[in-house]
Amino acid sequence: MVSKDSRQTEKNHHLIQAMRHALEGIFDVISQERNMRYHIAVAMIVVILGVILRVDRLEWLWLLLAILVVFSAEFLNTVTEAVTDLLGEHHYDINVKKAKDVAAGGVLITAIFAVLVGLIIFLPRIVKLLGY
Numbered sequence: 001m002v003s004k005d006s007r008q009t010e011k012n013h014h015l016i017q018a019m020r021h022a023l024e025g026i027f028d029v030i031s032q033e034r035n036m037r038y039h040i041a042v043a044m045i046v047v048i049l050g051v052i053l054r055v056d057r058l059e060w061l062w063l064l065l066a067i068l069v070v071f072s073a074e075f076l077n078t079v080t081e082a083v084t085d086l087l088g089e090h091h092y093d094i095n096v097k098k099a100k101d102v103a104a105g106g107v108l109i110t111a112i113f114a115v116l117v118g119l120i121i122f123l124p125r126i127v128k129l130l131g132y
């Protein structure tokens with residue numbers, strides 16, 4: 001998404017402008033990062049499962065937290081890629097490798113956390129539903 005003031009380099013002048021840029025950032029991550037679209041698809045499946053399997057209020061908080069940390073890590077990963085590509089998109093740089101690998105590691109850790117939360121909440125219900 002390219003706004004009228006997409007070449008702005010000074011600070012935002014008002015809240016609406018700041019919000020618009022924040023929304024542009026969200027739209028960019030969703031439209032340009034395939035992994036973000038996977039995360040959104042999984043989050044939607046989790047929410048549908050949560051409704052079908054009637055998870056309770058506390059479990060919803062854990063599920064929403066898990067979704068939020070994965071999304072946040074993917075946003076930071078995207079920031080890291082954009083900034084490091086400024087330094088060395090077309091040539092090998094050990095610091096670019098480190099930054100990208102660490103950011104990707106952060107996404108992996110949060111994804112593992114989310115899978116564990118999902119298993120802890122959904123597995124007992126699914127096992128019960130299957131009659132074991």
Ligand SMILES: Nc1ncnc2c1ncn2[C@@H]1O[C@H](COP(=O)(O)OP(=O)(O)OP(=O)(O)O)[C@@H](O)[C@H]1O
Nearest residue numbers: 035081088089090091092093094096097100101104
């Ligand atoms: N300029 C570079 N210098 C050194 N290593 C790089 C560089 N660019 C990429 N790499 C290495 O290649 C890996 C993949 O880079 P890439 O930019 O595709 O990140 P990615 O996390 O796979 O991207 P995406 O999240 O979009 O799938 C990085 O984790 C890093 O190890």
